[in-house]
Amino acid sequence: MNGIKEYAEGLAKRAKDIVYEVAGKGTNDKNAALIAMAESINDHRSYIIDVNKKDLEFAEASGKNAAYLERLMLNDKRIDGMIQAIRDIAALPDPVGSGNMLSRRPNGLKIMKVRVPIGVVMMVYESRPNVTSDAAALTLKSGNTVILRGGKEAVNSNQAIANSIREALEHTGFPRDAVQLVDRTEHEIVNELLKLDKYIDVVIPRGGEGLIRAVVEASRIPVIKHDKGVCHVFIDQSADKAKAEAITVNAKVQRPSVCNAIESLLIHKDYPHAASVVKALVKNKVEVRIDRKSMKAVEGLPAGLKDATEDDWYTEYLDYIISVKMVRDVDDAIDHINTYGSHHSDSIVSEDYGNVQRFLDRVDSAAVYANASTRFTDGGVFGLGAEVGISTQKLHVRGPMGLEGLTTEKWVIYGDGQIRE
Amino acid sequence: MNGIKEYAEGLAKRAKDIVYEVAGKGTNDKNAALIAMAESINDHRSYIIDVNKKDLEFAEASGKNAAYLERLMLNDKRIDGMIQAIRDIAALPDPVGSGNMLSRRPNGLKIMKVRVPIGVVMMVYESRPNVTSDAAALTLKSGNTVILRGGKEAVNSNQAIANSIREALEHTGFPRDAVQLVDRTEHEIVNELLKLDKYIDVVIPRGGEGLIRAVVEASRIPVIKHDKGVCHVFIDQSADKAKAEAITVNAKVQRPSVCNAIESLLIHKDYPHAASVVKALVKNKVEVRIDRKSMKAVEGLPAGLKDATEDDWYTEYLDYIISVKMVRDVDDAIDHINTYGSHHSDSIVSEDYGNVQRFLDRVDSAAVYANASTRFTDGGVFGLGAEVGISTQKLHVRGPMGLEGLTTEKWVIYGDGQIRE
Numbered sequence: 001m002n003g004i005k006e007y008a009e010g011l012a013k014r015a016k017d018i019v020y021e022v023a024g025k026g027t028n029d030k031n032a033a034l035i036a037m038a039e040s041i042n043d044h045r046s047y048i049i050d051v052n053k054k055d056l057e058f059a060e061a062s063g064k065n066a067a068y069l070e071r072l073m074l075n076d077k078r079i080d081g082m083i084q085a086i087r088d089i090a091a092l093p094d095p096v097g098s099g100n101m102l103s104r105r106p107n108g109l110k111i112m113k114v115r116v117p118i119g120v121v122m123m124v125y126e127s128r129p130n131v132t133s134d135a136a137a138l139t140l141k142s143g144n145t146v147i148l149r150g151g152k153e154a155v156n157s158n159q160a161i162a163n164s165i166r167e168a169l170e171h172t173g174f175p176r177d178a179v180q181l182v183d184r185t186e187h188e189i190v191n192e193l194l195k196l197d198k199y200i201d202v203v204i205p206r207g208g209e210g211l212i213r214a215v216v217e218a219s220r221i222p223v224i225k226h227d228k229g230v231c232h233v234f235i236d237q238s239a240d241k242a243k244a245e246a247i248t249v250n251a252k253v254q255r256p257s258v259c260n261a262i263e264s265l266l267i268h269k270d271y272p273h274a275a276s277v278v279k280a281l282v283k284n285k286v287e288v289r290i291d292r293k294s295m296k297a298v299e300g301l302p303a304g305l306k307d308a309t310e311d312d313w314y315t316e317y318l319d320y321i322i323s324v325k326m327v328r329d330v331d332d333a334i335d336h337i338n339t340y341g342s343h344h345s346d347s348i349v350s351e352d353y354g355n356v357q358r359f360l361d362r363v364d365s366a367a368v369y370a371n372a373s374t375r376f377t378d379g380g381v382f383g384l385g386a387e388v389g390i391s392t393q394k395l396h397v398r399g400p401m402g403l404e405g406l407t408t409e410k411w412v413i414y415g416d417g418q419i420r421e
Numbered sequence: 422m423n424g425i426k427e428y429a430e431g432l433a434k435r436a437k438d439i440v441y442e443v444a445g446k447g448t449n450d451k452n453a454a455l456i457a458m459a460e461s462i463n464d465h466r467s468y469i470i471d472v473n474k475k476d477l478e479f480a481e482a483s484g485k486n487a488a489y490l491e492r493l494m495l496n497d498k499r500i501d502g503m504i505q506a507i508r509d510i511a512a513l514p515d516p517v518g519s520g521n522m523l524s525r526r527p528n529g530l531k532i533m534k535v536r537v538p539i540g541v542v543m544m545v546y547e548s549r550p551n552v553t554s555d556a557a558a559l560t561l562k563s564g565n566t567v568i569l570r571g572g573k574e575a576v577n578s579n580q581a582i583a584n585s586i587r588e589a590l591e592h593t594g595f596p597r598d599a600v601q602l603v604d605r606t607e608h609e610i611v612n613e614l615l616k617l618d619k620y621i622d623v624v625i626p627r628g629g630e631g632l633i634r635a636v637v638e639a640s641r642i643p644v645i646k647h648d649k650g651v652c653h654v655f656i657d658q659s660a661d662k663a664k665a666e667a668i669t670v671n672a673k674v675q676r677p678s679v680c681n682a683i684e685s686l687l688i689h690k691d692y693p694h695a696a697s698v699v700k701a702l703v704k705n706k707v708e709v710r711i712d713r714k715s716m717k718a719v720e721g722l723p724a725g726l727k728d729a730t731e732d733d734w735y736t737e738y739l740d741y742i743i744s745v746k747m748v749r750d751v752d753d754a755i756d757h758i759n760t761y762g763s764h765h766s767d768s769i770v771s772e773d774y775g776n777v778q779r780f781l782d783r784v785d786s787a788a789v790y791a792n793a794s795t796r797f798t799d800g801g802v803f804g805l806g807a808e809v810g811i812s813t814q815k816l817h818v819r820g821p822m823g824l825e826g827l828t829t830e831k832w833v834i835y836g837d838g839q840i841r842e
Contacts, residue, residue, distance in 0.1 A: 371839075
């Protein structure tokens with residue numbers, strides 16, 4: 001534990017020391033810094049890619065799988081994506097300083113609620129190095145300072161990106177420590193940081209279940225979780241066959257590796273085309289795991305389907321796999337989703353007005369759909385611009401978390417000597 | 422630990438089992454239940470007061486002080502207050518079902534953000550039994566179910582109140598377990614409940630620092646803190662003498678036992694009437710603890726003032742005591758408040774436009790005032806109606822927490838077969 005506590009405290013205290021300086025910057029200054037950040041990453045492009053190669057070699061040598069290496073890898077196209085993302089964030093409206101409550105009380109007090117930065121944000125994430133620049137840009141645009149802690153295997157790539165950003169900050173009149181990267185890889189540093197609620201205002205973990213659970217358990221700081229997506233499509237008895245199949249296939253295979261893809265399909269016991277939708281999934285190279293008991297009466301299922309176990313209903317495959325079950329009615333579907341799902345995104349396909357309303361009212365998820373693919377849960381699609389992630393919790397922000405999610409409000413009161421009677 | 426885990430799980434699971442039934446109730450049904458709750462408490466008035474006498478005897482015998490007994494005590498006037506509070510909550514607008522974002526996307530998706538209940542709320546509080554009825558009414562009005570855990574010494578009073586409420590719920594078609602009281606007093610039950618993030622959506626602790634810290638450290642459930650109020654008045658060099666003294670005295674003595682009363686006074690080193698404001702405090706029976714070093718040049722201070730220690734600047738006295746210090750300028754005042762304060766409510770008294778703006782922008786508190794008493798931080802004054810408390814944290818709700826703070830939002834999307842390209 002050589003100096004770990006001091007190192008963590010140093011980062012956190014520094015982030016807090018400059019928080020009011022950064023919060024006080026105007027929109028034009030912040031946008032100029034963002035443009036400079038994008039340019040600096042462009043200028044250091046070949047250096048970043050070289051450093052990333054070393055991270056890749058080390059990760060490969062330490063036995064990481066192909067999917068991991070694919071997420072870690074940077075090339076020109078990905079650097080272009082990072083640069084464009086920063087430019088897009090510069091073009092978004094600044095949430096700071098806006099408000100929608102203003103009143104004058106009978107005693108003459110003028111009371112308003114104003115949107116302000118949260119303060120010090122800590123991001124904990126895994127392998128993708130582009131999160132470093134996305135998170136830096138989003139937190140800066142919303143007037144916060146940030147402490148970034150990426151995956152151990154990406155530390156050199158992240159450092160190269162962060163240093164490009166910090167250089168740009170310095171050149172545009174911002175403290176370079178508005179963006180700080182944890183550049184030591186000891187795991188204990190995260191746990192030390194998570195104790196420092198005196199300095200850090202919020203921690204945002206993005207990654208697998210293990211990461212999220214560890215952060216929630218260790219943290220004294222409020223956490224905004226970006227947890228897994230165990231999403232569902234429910235095909236009601238009255239569903240339109242073409243829509244049901246198009247939506248189910250799209251929600252599963254259009255991009256299986258993301259959190260708003262579905263993992264389970266629920267079908268009303270009297271829906272007449274159950275075998276057909278299963279066949280459509282198989283045709284799209286999806287491994288279908290069925291609940292043998294509820295599906296025993298379904299005729300015409302393809303041969304050789306696997307059995308789903310109890311664990312399957314909780315599982316986020318992020319792959320060409322789906323679990324399928326027949327349910328008694330819309331209430332049975334709602335119960336299943338509220339019990340096994342992760343409260344992310346769920347859709348009903350139905351032509352029955354009452355069942356649609358019941359599903360939308362009672363499914364307890366961040367996004368509930370009627371007759372559309374769950375794949376639309378996204379900050380861009382919902383009109384929020386770039387997103388920090390998809391919050392699966394209920395407090396502060398639910399669903400896609402945009403710039404506004406990185407702010408809080410404060411009450412500002414203008415008086416003229418008023419006292420309370 | 423005799424059955425403690427099972428007991429806690431039983432409460433939490435039951436609260437979750439009926440959460441969608443309660444969430445689905447309309448405003449008229451909820452208001453009818455609230456009116457019935459008020460009537461039931463009225464009907465059981467003498468029983469509740471009798472039971473409270475036993476709690477009082479027990480608390481007195483176990484050595485609780487007079488202030489504690491005063492908070493615990495119920496009489497006709499206080500029961501009237503509880504009944505009126507429930508009626509007031511019935512008259513408030515229902516936050517559930519409202520929204521302010523609705524858009525139609527280019528592909529025809531209709532996307533809206535709708536306010537919904539949070540789900541299962543847990544309240545942990547200390548001695549005042551009226552919190553039992555206030556919290557039950559607020560959580561029911563906002564469509565939630567609630568688990569109440571009051572002070573050990575108040576358990577019989579709380580049980581009498583909760584049973585009156587539960588009877589009324591049953592008579593108006595609600596599950597009586599929409600309001601559950603922890604009626605066993607073992608401390609471990611709270612810690613068991615705080616692990617049950619599977620069933621409980623949010624925990625709201627209200628009470629002293631020790632209670633809040635214990636809940637934050639033990640909880641896996643998101644917490645909305647209602648922490649202490651170390652509030653300040655800063656008298657700037659240019660302050661109007663009459664306003665400065667009226668605001669300082671009001672903020673300290675109008676009701677010293679509440680969280681929006683001030684605990685510290687900061688005075689600009691060149692403000693010419695420092696001795697006068699200290700005298701005004703002393704005249705109002707306030708014990709003044711001064712920073713001897715910064716105040717050594719102040720002439721005309723009353724004799725016999727105590728010295729403030731470093732601890733004083735962090736202390737919420739909730740009593741006729743104040744700490745006083747001279748500061749160099751507005752920035753020095755802002756630094757002091759952001760360092761020692763509890764980010765609750767702070768006020769500047771000044772006729773200088775720039776200093777007022779700087780103070781309002783940079784003091785990092787839930788409510789910041791210019792030329793008014795901090796005593797106005799209150800859900801009623803701010804136009805929110807009845808309040809659950811004053812949140813001193815930045816996420817989800819900041820400052821007075823009304824009915825809206827007990828809700829979250831969900832995204833509801835109506836489609837017609839849309840899939841993602």
